[in-house]
Amino acid sequence: MASTPSQTAAMMxxxxxxxxxxxxxxxxxxxxxxxxxxxxxxxxxxxxVIGFTAILAIAMGAGGSAVLNMWWEADIDAGMKRxxxxxLPGGRMRREDARDFGIFLSAVSIVxxxxxxxxxxxxxxxxxxxxxxxxxxxxLKPRTPQNIVIGGGAGAFPPLxxxxxxxxxxxAMPLLLFAIIFFWTPPHFWxxxxxxxxxxxxxxxxxxPVVAGEKATRNQIMGYTLLLAPIAIAPxxxxxxxxIYGSVAVVLSALFVVLAVPVFTRMRAETDAMTPEKTxxxxxxxxxxxxxxxxxxxxxxxxxxxxx
Amino acid sequence: MxxxxxxxxxxxxxxxxxxxxxxxxxxxxLFYAITIVRIGGQGG
Numbered sequence: 001m002a003s004t005p006s007q008t009a010a011m012m013x014x015x016x017x018x019x020x021x022x023x024x025x026x027x028x029x030x031x032x033x034x035x036x037x038x039x040x041x042x043x044x045x046x047x048x049v050i051g052f053t054a055i056l057a058i059a060m061g062a063g064g065s066a067v068l069n070m071w072w073e074a075d076i077d078a079g080m081k082r083x084x085x086x087x088l089p090g091g092r093m094r095r096e097d098a099r100d101f102g103i104f105l106s107a108v109s110i111v112x113x114x115x116x117x118x119x120x121x122x123x124x125x126x127x128x129x130x131x132x133x134x135x136x137x138x139x140l141k142p143r144t145p146q147n148i149v150i151g152g153g154a155g156a157f158p159p160l161x162x163x164x165x166x167x168x169x170x171x172a173m174p175l176l177l178f179a180i181i182f183f184w185t186p187p188h189f190w191x192x193x194x195x196x197x198x199x200x201x202x203x204x205x206x207x208x209p210v211v212a213g214e215k216a217t218r219n220q221i222m223g224y225t226l227l228l229a230p231i232a233i234a235p236x237x238x239x240x241x242x243x244i245y246g247s248v249a250v251v252l253s254a255l256f257v258v259l260a261v262p263v264f265t266r267m268r269a270e271t272d273a274m275t276p277e278k279t280x281x282x283x284x285x286x287x288x289x290x291x292x293x294x295x296x297x298x299x300x301x302x303x304x305x306x307x308x
Numbered sequence: 309m310x311x312x313x314x315x316x317x318x319x320x321x322x323x324x325x326x327x328x329x330x331x332x333x334x335x336x337x338l339f340y341a342i343t344i345v346r347i348g349g350q351g352g
Contacts, residue, residue, distance in 0.1 A: 115342075
């Protein structure tokens with residue numbers, strides 16, 4: 001009974017819930033949502049069973065690369081309060097098991113996508129997994145304060161892959177969906193980073209507010225928000241959607257800019273509630289969900305012939 | 309192992325086995341469905 005966590009991990013079978021926790025289920029809800037949007041918004045039809053399989057493969061690939069991320073960062077996670085009780089730093093499973101589980105999930109997801117859906121979508125899924133687990137986690141995250149921008153690229157793959165699963169080719173529209181999430185991530189995450197006390201500095205991860213300071217972070221939030229607006233409106237501007245998506249994108253983007261301006265212009269006071277930052281962060285989540293929902297509504301309306 | 313630890317050991321192993329079994333059954337059904345769809349039409 002008096003055994004240490006590492007001894008327990010060595011002799012006890014790991015709880016299946018701990019394997020599940022390694023796949024970052026909460027991140028996966030956003031992955032699944034945007035992947036479904038990619039599938040539904042793409043032109044052409046896909047059999048529901050194949051569509052479901054495509055979403056499942058994307059979710060499994062995201063889960064597999066999240067497991068590899070947790071495996072690689074176990075020592076970092078052990079040094080931060082927010083992450084120190086995750087399955088690996090908590091000593092509830094063996095590291096090799098996490099690594100093998102991550103590789104297995106990733107491999108199965110790619111083969112499943114290739115056999116059931118198509119090999120272009122499978123190749124993109126492989127690219128996304130390598131991008132997140134190797135390029136981001138192992139290489140760039142510990143080396144650059146722009147790591148959030150790089151990480152946003154990983155989160156941007158699901159709608160692209162979902163779209164390509166239906167069409168079988170890469171066109172401007174799925175690339176724009178990729179770009180929207182890519183440019184959305186930095187203001188979303190850095191707004192959070194401004195008001196949440198994190199201990200990334202302690203474990204040597206160069207997060208922007210820690211490395212470059214608060215002012216630089218506020219500047220970057222404004223910059224990426226301004227870049228995001230034309231990209232979010234572009235699907236309508238190039239004729240890929242109707243006015244339904246177009247009007248929603250214009251209104252949402254204007255709101256995003258309006259909410260980013262006070263974050264950009266002000267500085268933290270002594271006792272600060274950080275209300276503008278919290279508002280921007282909460283709005284950024286609504287922004288992405290509503291924008292993608294509007295895209296799906298727009299495309300479904302067009303394919304059903306409800307609008308011209 | 310104490311009796312308590314052994315009970316915990318068996319409980320965890322049993323829970324894991326059920327999850328693995330459920331996953332396998334799910335994939336058997338899924339692959340059957342995929343096969344039917346892909347044979348039925350031009351890739352569905």
